[in-house]
Amino acid sequence: MRVHADREICVGAGNCVFAAPEVFDQNDDGTVELLDPRPAAEHHDNVRDAVARCPSGAISLPEPG
Amino acid sequence: MSRTPPVPLHMQRTPFDPITDLARLRTEAPVSLAEAPMGPVRFPAWLVTRYDDVREVLGDAIRFSNSGQAVRAHVAAAVDEETAARLPLAAQGSLIGYDPPDHTRLRRMLTPKFTVKRMRRLQPRIEAIVTEHLDVMQDNGGPVDLVQAFALPVPSLVICELLGVPYADRADFQRRSNAQLDLSQSLEDRRAVFEESRAYMAELVRRQRSDPGDDLLGALVREHGDELPDEELIGLGGLLLLAGHETTANMLALGALLLLRHPDQLALLRDDPGIVDQAVEELMRYLTIVHSGVIRTATQDVTIGGKPIKAGDAIVCSLPSANRDQALADEPDVLDLTRKPTSHVAFGHGIHHCLGAPLARMEMRIAYPALLRRFPALRLAVPFEEVPFRTYSAVYGVRSLPVAW
Numbered sequence: 001m002r003v004h005a006d007r008e009i010c011v012g013a014g015n016c017v018f019a020a021p022e023v024f025d026q027n028d029d030g031t032v033e034l035l036d037p038r039p040a041a042e043h044h045d046n047v048r049d050a051v052a053r054c055p056s057g058a059i060s061l062p063e064p065g
Numbered sequence: 066m067s068r069t070p071p072v073p074l075h076m077q078r079t080p081f082d083p084i085t086d087l088a089r090l091r092t093e094a095p096v097s098l099a100e101a102p103m104g105p106v107r108f109p110a111w112l113v114t115r116y117d118d119v120r121e122v123l124g125d126a127i128r129f130s131n132s133g134q135a136v137r138a139h140v141a142a143a144v145d146e147e148t149a150a151r152l153p154l155a156a157q158g159s160l161i162g163y164d165p166p167d168h169t170r171l172r173r174m175l176t177p178k179f180t181v182k183r184m185r186r187l188q189p190r191i192e193a194i195v196t197e198h199l200d201v202m203q204d205n206g207g208p209v210d211l212v213q214a215f216a217l218p219v220p221s222l223v224i225c226e227l228l229g230v231p232y233a234d235r236a237d238f239q240r241r242s243n244a245q246l247d248l249s250q251s252l253e254d255r256r257a258v259f260e261e262s263r264a265y266m267a268e269l270v271r272r273q274r275s276d277p278g279d280d281l282l283g284a285l286v287r288e289h290g291d292e293l294p295d296e297e298l299i300g301l302g303g304l305l306l307l308a309g310h311e312t313t314a315n316m317l318a319l320g321a322l323l324l325l326r327h328p329d330q331l332a333l334l335r336d337d338p339g340i341v342d343q344a345v346e347e348l349m350r351y352l353t354i355v356h357s358g359v360i361r362t363a364t365q366d367v368t369i370g371g372k373p374i375k376a377g378d379a380i381v382c383s384l385p386s387a388n389r390d391q392a393l394a395d396e397p398d399v400l401d402l403t404r405k406p407t408s409h410v411a412f413g414h415g416i417h418h419c420l421g422a423p424l425a426r427m428e429m430r431i432a433y434p435a436l437l438r439r440f441p442a443l444r445l446a447v448p449f450e451e452v453p454f455r456t457y458s459a460v461y462g463v464r465s466l467p468v469a470w
Contacts (some may be wrong), residue, residue: 009246013412030176053406056415
């Protein structure tokens with residue numbers, strides 16, 4: 001799984017930090033900070049959850065999986 | 066003499082659930098014409114009830130504007146141009162009435178102030194505020210009105226300290242917030258309370274300009290004072306103050322009432338600290354106290370849920386209906402505090418997603434368990450039928466909640 005995060009689109013809602021704190025944090029400006037662009041399998045469910053809960057479409061999974 | 070206009074379809078509840086008519090629409094006519102309110106004026110708006118369609122509308126700020134243009138046009142037609150022009154919609158600095166790129170510019174100034182990390186730093190202070198209010202309740206004994214003793218003062222004090230608003234002014238700003246959200250108010254009364262609120266915030270902004278505090282308003286003055294005109298700072302401050310206490314207050318009180326009606330779920334939240342995060346998400350999904358958020362205006366001809374919508378049409382997204390859609394969750398009408406968190410739209414969706422969501426979540430995850438653990442025998446002090454609901458408010462909830470223990 002490869003994760004993409006776009007700080008230009010991000011609105012800083014913080015939903016990804018709740019859904020997958022191992023993979024997402026927020027920068028000082030409040031936008032998404034990708035901690036791990038290739039998260040281990042154990043985090044995949046949480047990452048998918050984070051993508052679904054992202055209000056702005058700032059995080060995505062460019063490859064299927 | 067009181068005139069009570071009919072409650073628009075998307076605001077009707079029984080009393081926790083969106084009415085069954087909405088569920089029927091979701092299946093049979095997911096995008097349909099309904100009536101939306103602006104004071105006594107009723108005008109046609111497309112009512113969007115399905116989860117996927119609601120996400121599509123809220124997620125597209127280009128085709129669906131927050132500027133209130135459709136509402137203004139309908140009020141101009143029903144009343145007159147001047148009244149429409151004076152509607153407190155899309156006021157300067159009021160982020161929820163802005164479209165990009167102005168919205169982007171203002172939101173960027175605020176997102177650093179509401180990060181999850183920053184809100185976690187407030188945790189000890191919020192815990193202390195919650196404890197103080199529970200102590201007073203316990204010392205005074207029941208029955209008490211949980212709204213006045215707990216649900217309203219806790220988030221009010223938190224947002225006052227965060228923003229830099231004197232807590233001593235709470236009776237006045239709570240009254241104004243309540244009136245601003247009341248959709249049965251006349252257009253004149255809406256305008257008057259709006260101007261009163263702006264005058265109050267203008268004075269706070271004037272003081273912050275001359276001596277910026279170490280609070281959020283002070284930080285905005287220090288960091289963005291040159292690029293933020295007073296009018297925008299006033300609008301921003303007013304919105305943050307209102308949104309910062311009304312929403313959480315209503316979730317706390319209505320949530321407490323819902324839990325009292327579901328003793329098994331109440332016991333789960335009281336006795337298992339491990340479920341608090343998902344419990345808060347489920348309470349948010351199930352209750353969805355914001356009926357629709359800002360009415361959108363289509364900026365071009367579009368098709369939603371198979372319905373052609375014309376540029377300039379008004380669109381109401383039913384958030385409670387979307388959150389009871391099977392496309393979001395299995396058995397969506399069941400309250401299950403152990404449910405895996407859903408991608409609900411109770412905080413909205415798209416660029417206007419609640420800025421204060423991390424704060425609201427923090428307040429709720431502290432306040433519910435603390436209340437239930439302090440008073441394990443918490444109960445309603447009046448028959449359920451006598452609990453008054455906020456029928457005409459843009460933010461649903463209870464007006465009072467007498468409890469004992």
